[in-house]
Amino acid sequence: MNWVAWKMLNGDIAKYLGAVFGVAFGVLLITQQASIFIGLMSRTANPLRDVREASVWVTDRHQQNADEIEPISDGAVHRIRGVEGMDWAVRLYKGVARARRPDGIFRQVILLGVDDHSFVGAPRTILMGDLADLRRPSAVFIDKAGHESLWPGEPLRLGREIEMSERRAVIVGICETSAPFQSFPVVVATYSQATQFIARERKQLSFVVGAPVAGVTPAEACRRIKAATGFEALTYDQFVWQTINYYIANTGIPVNFGITIVLGFIVGAAIAGQTFYLFTLENLRHFGALKAMGVNNRRLIGMVLLQAAVIGAIGYSLGVGMAVAFFEVSGRVLPDLRGMNIPWQVAFGTAGVVVAIITFASLMSLRRVLLLEPAVVFRG
């Protein structure tokens, strides 16, 4: 009888497609919005992810995230290096500067200052130039998206000049970085150079990053640093989640995305549920005839569930497919969405939502089928 159920479903192509696209549209909304939300939240921690060598992050004890920074004194790095169990520790600057082109066009940029000697924190993917050139006077790297933002429509080229805090900087390299939360260009310099590009403050050091010796866990190293120096010391994972949780708790982003995701669920459930219910309703006399011919309720439930499962599976595949296509295309043409993808958790979660939608639609329909008197077939 499953074959009959399948044929019945295919027989009413308009309703079949209506229900399938109801699910697909809901899945697209939920998957796309949930993925963008997770992608955005994940971006808040991207500055940390780009410093892969460091498992220990030291900063001011009132620090709440990776973007709002209370500088600490430059000498802090020596104190951290002196803590027992630390293998190495270097300085890392992160701040915001204004980069101005010679013709006056400017953009706010994220300025990173990496350790002059080890280049810990420097970008890994170099598109043009040589990292060693960062040691040249006034030298900076800029990320590709930043170059496109500052010089839109122009080819990537080294040797361009920008001005930050009335100091000339020369672009000696173009790199790829993880997309930052603020979608500003990322400019990378050595620590000593970067601190020249900003207004002078007594304390300038954003973070001390490092790693413990073998046999000491990052968590243990952090505990020792806190005890010895009074600074906030966090493991990489702790700092990532502290930053993400800060943005979740202190911005309207989760609420806005949450509303869209709920709307996706409601729209999907309403369209798919209603269409599938109407489909069952219109086939009620056929279900009645099947009942009269000896199809018991268990087999009828199986038929309705099979029809619902087919709609759910195809709708889910279409919806996720459309979401994948969206991220594939948008990642190439919209720099703001680069690096966004569908986490497997979202794909699984959406599958769960589809099961809920389909269960809802089936229950609405099954009620009518199960309560149907087979004698209804004699009522014309």
Add this chain to the structure above:
Amino acid sequence: MPTALDTPVPDSPGPRPAVGVACRAIAKEFGSGETRTRVLHGIDVDIGCGALTLLIGPSGCGKTTLISIIAGLLDPTAGDVTLFGTPQSQLRGNRRVDFRARNVGFVFQQYNLLPSLTAAENVAVPLLVARQPRKRAIEQAAGVLDAVGLGSRLKAFPNQLSGGQQQRVAIARALVHEPRLLVCDEPTAALDSSSGQTVMELLKSVAVHPDRTVIVVTHDSRVLQFGDRLLEMADGQIVLDTVPSSHP
């Protein structure tokens, strides 16, 4: 007015046909309290095999309710129906459904063919209900369709068939699993005179079988000639049990 009790079925020459359907004191009420309505009032009737029995009467007289009870689609409020020696009151739930699937065939006024299945696939449905493999079921269905004169329309969908052809497909579907009871509800009501005649001739020639009871509910006076026996109902009772006057 004569009733079923005082108008016995005349003996036909030869051995008396076996009783397929035995109704005893069948009563049916719908609703409750002040809205309770008694639709059938203690019907007693035996319907034999090997004959085509017509059930006629005005709208609302209880014909549909009676055949629904006989076919096991409705429970009577009182009384019992015995189908081929099996009291229906002894069958409950899935056992009754299985009994119906094996022993009862239906022809509906509106055909009730599944629009997305071909003629052969529609006819195969009762065999699929009996869990026969699909390929074999469709092959068997093709044979029955051939017998009702639609061997060339096996792959036609219902909307590609005329009303008369659809009803022939429905008859093939009702017979494909060789049921012992065939219940037809107004099989000619949606057909023109010519198609109606064809359908009744078909029922008479293909459906009537020494081991099968055939009951046809009809309003259509043009088909009375095809009946071997005529049961007329009024106000929930059988008021006439006779041989149609035009019966050969």
